[in-house]
Amino acid sequence: MMNLNATMKKLQRAILTTGLVIKIGTSQFYSPEQERMITMWILSTPTLQNGRNGWRMRGYEILRSASAVEAVKCLAEIWEQTKGWKNE
Numbered sequence: 001m002m003n004l005n006a007t008m009k010k011l012q013r014a015i016l017t018t019g020l021v022i023k024i025g026t027s028q029f030y031s032p033e034q035e036r037m038i039t040m041w042i043l044s045t046p047t048l049q050n051g052r053n054g055w056r057m058r059g060y061e062i063l064r065s066a067s068a069v070e071a072v073k074c075l076a077e078i079w080e081q082t083k084g085w086k087n088e
Contacts, residue, residue, distance in 0.1 A: 004068040011075035018085040021045055022078065023059065024071070040064060041071040 008024055015022050025042040044059035051058075063074045 004072055007072050008068070008075060011072065011079050015075065015079050015082055018082040020078070020082055020085070022062070022075065038066050039068075040066055041068055043071060043074055 012022055012024055023042075023044050023046070025044065027040045027042065028037050029040070030036070031038045041063070042061060043063040044061045046057045047060040048055055049058045049060075062078075063071060065071055065074075
């Protein structure tokens with residue numbers, strides 16, 4: 001089986017060459033139904049957002065999923081869309 005974490009990191013680095021920053025975060029919680037810890041994968045990108053205190057950088061959530069495969073697919077789609085971009 002291929003290592004999904006390594007694949008995520010490779011896609012993240014490839015996307016970064018286009019100038020787009022994608023952060024990969026995780027959080028965990030305990031599922032009583034499954035009697036185990038569940039890892040959630042969170043893909044986000046920093047964006048400028050206007051709030052009560054004016055404009056500031058905030059993470060814009062692209063995906064939140066318990067599936068590492070889904071996170072890899074999402075990163076692969078982003079790479080397909082951005083790989084022609086010029087980083088200036």
